[in-house]
Amino acid sequence: MNVLEVTDLTKKFGGLYANTNINMSIKKNSITAVIGPNGAGKTTFFNMITAVYKPTSGDILLNGKSLVGLKPHQVTKFGIARTFQNIRLFHDLTVLDNVLVGMHHHLKSNWVGALFQMPRTRHAEDNAKKEAYQLLEYVGLADLLNESAGNLSYGAQRRLEIARAIAAKPKVLLLDEPAAGMNPKETKKLTDLIHDMRSKLDITIVLIEHDMKLVMEISDYIYVLDHGEEIASGKPDDIRNNPRVIEAYLGKGAVANG
Amino acid sequence: MLAHIIQTLPQVIVDGLTLGVVYAVVAIGYTMVYGILELINFAHGEIFMSGAFIGTTVLLILSSVGFLSSVPAILAFIIIIVIASLATGFLGMGIERVAYRPLRSAPKLITLITAIGVSFLLQDIVRFIAELKTGNYIVSAPSLFNDKIHLKTSAILPQFGDALFKSSFLVVLIVAIIMLVALDFFVNRTKWGMAMRAVAQDRETASLMSINVNKVISVTFFVGSALGGATGVLFMIQYGTIDPYIGFILGIKAFTAAVLGGIGNIRGAMVGGLLIGFLEMFAAANLSTLTHGAFGAEYKDIFAFAILIAVLIFKPEGLFGKAVVEKV
Amino acid sequence: MRKLVDLFSQNKKAQLLLFIVYVAVTSLSLILAQQSVVAFLLLLFSILLLYFLKLNTKAKWIIGLLIVAVLIPFSASQGQAYESYMDVATLVGIYCAMALGLNIVVGFAGLLDLGFIAFFAVGAYTYGIFASAQASKFLHFGHFPLSGESFWIFILIGGIVAAIFGILLGIPVLRVKGDYLAIVTLGFGEIIRIIFNNLDHPINITNGSMGIASIAPPKIFGIVIANASQFYYVALAILLVVIYIVTRLEHSKIGRAWKAIRDNEIAGQAMGIPLVKTKLTAFAIGASFSGMMGVVFAAKQTYVDATSFTLLESTTVLVMVLLGGMGSVPGVILGAAVVTILNLQVLTEVSNWLNQLNTNGVISVPDALSPAKMQRFIFGLLLILFALYRPKGLIPAKNQKYDANKLKKSTTKSMYVEPQVSNDKKASGGSEI
């Protein structure tokens, strides 16, 4: 069954087509990779799904319901959460608070309850904090719960972004270059984490990634973008040997020579 | 009612044009800085005010040494405006260097606060000097161009009243138009202007193309501030009395003009300035008639503000601006 | 020497003892030397010392309340300067509450509001109009002035009216770029002043530039609260409520959302925070605090006119927030106290002193340089210096710390069982790169 269905999605910036008629069907509980050279339009694609950009045309369906025209926070409520290529944490907040913000849409706590310390609100807040802590344990950041997010190392910041995103209890999780800037050891841990999330959290994962080893190892299905167009899609083995993909990555000469 | 509006129209056009060009030139200062730094330079209104005071000082000095009576007024005027705009140009550049540049990577909020601080500081320094020298912070400048000109607009259309203005009006208009044209040429045709637009569009790429970004920003501040200071002199010539607080409301209106024209767009700022000038003078002349005496000219300052809100609601990118999507 | 300081900073008893001695000495000197403003200020200063003591929070609150509610009024009450001391203390309270309101907008939500005083004006006029004969000039029903007992209700009404103004202004502006808010509020502050100054025709609502006089002072249980020493307790009570509200909100869901959008708008939205609504809440709550204090101000002065609501006043409150520390509740209270005292006491005292020197012919300082006139200069300079060199203020904001042990002892079953990937303890710190 497909959770996420994208049809003819197009985004134009002035004269530039950043995405042209993208079609994707993403199966429930699968791991899908979106790859392509820099500037191919991968992040733009994520931005349209999360309503950061308004599509020029096309449709996005989550479990059959269209997301086009919603505000970003509504999309989150519908069940899509994401991380960012250029990390966007709340750098002055603590690590735990970052995760708590991720719970914003489902946390049953309002300002009246907070002012009068109503039991229901306190209960909800206490549970949220415990759950946030478990999440930090899960991604391996529990020791740093009171640290300001801005002070974390690069790899830790990437993991915190993931923790914050799953705190929103999404059906679909979008990861934009999660392994960028990580060393092989960190990448390995990240790979394990992604696998583990899929099996334990009943979540569908779509990721943009340049690390081909990671992509080939982890993905059930791969879409390849180049210059805003979908040039190929298929299982990792199909993609590995697809001449158009090699050409897109290595330039025209590469296919002829190799 | 209509008869009154038509009758006052020639005068409204004359006054609106005067005020409009003043707003237009000041608005350019806001729009240039915003275009390049995305910063509302609150101190720009005070640069304008400083220009007026520096001009007055030079004028007073010239007249005290008897220079004024020995040369034509227009020559004295040119000396004054050149000195004032050079001085304010360097003032603006200095402010950027000292107060804004160290904060370029700081949160926007902090830079805006600094800008407010600079504007307060300038107000009080000018007040202090003026009060020390003249005993009063409200200063009247001797007038240079005082001949009254009677424009027989009633001859064109019998419904029109006549328009009356001082010869300074012509000076203000001509000088302002020269500045607008010169700036347009500078931005669109010169090397520095090109660099400026490049930095405004994409600072990082510009610096990769070996454009010295800091220098370009300095030049932007110099040009914008020099224009603002020169406009201060025009204001002083036209209206005679100045005080350290003239830059505040005028600054808000000029900024409104910049937003109306599309922030970052220089020609837009010109059109916006003229529109706001006309509208304000129209309101001043007709508000009382239009509302049957309920609201008078004292509400004219509200117009610019109402326009600002309306633009933000209906067309936040302004008349000539392009809606840009922030890159995520 | 260093060791000694270290030792002292650890030793609770020694600290407490020294603090008691300090408070005793300053209050005694105030009792004995009633003219001494210095003694009064030093006594106020004890609150700051208390804040830095190594005591638990509850004890600090109790001691602090005793000093503020009993010791200060008592020590100051022994001479003629009593009312003027209490007047200053009352204004400190009012400005603290206002600055805490602005802190929500600027410090928590990161929105620059340069017309904060406009909401104060709205509150002041709301009470002023109905608690004086002014309302009967345009309303032809009801009996005006309302009695001073209505004051307590009007604190709420003033807050609500100001919040409505805030929302009406915020809806168009907060949708677009954040920095436009600065200039729009700047303009709004000016517009409100012009309107209030001219709204004596066509309908006489504000009495124009004449202002509204004979506003009823507050009344409770038949007692009229007329002088500063009584008002002090009103201001104090309101301030305590405000502090309570602000700290509760700060550490709630909405407080986290404010700070989140301040740090990163796009990520905040992506985490499910409705941007406009959240900003609007901050803006409206901030405005309502300002409006409430406007009501108190009008009742205290028994007179309002448009001249009290200039940009200088808005900027003064902004200086309080920046000086104390944006987003820091104790910092903002300190900032408000310092700036108010600087404004009311230090600048006027120094001016008087200079005047005296002038008349005695000791030195000659031109009148233009009189410190009381240099507010813009001083505040402008403070804004620049703090923004450049100490943007976090005197007492920087601190994040709430969580106790990991409490969070661990959870009985709820984890949905994230066996943290398979985080076994490698050393890597969890993530010191790589």
Ligand SMILES: Nc1ncnc2c1ncn2[C@@H]1O[C@H](COP(=O)(O)OP(=O)(O)O)[C@@H](O)[C@H]1O
């Ligand atoms: N907000 C925007 N405005 C204008 N152009 C944009 C914007 N966002 C992305 N683009 C352009 O769209 C193209 C695709 O960018 P992006 O989606 O970030 O690529 P990728 O993530 O695949 O590297 C690029 O040419 C980029 O410059």
Ligand SMILES: [Mg+2]
């Ligand atoms: Mg990308």
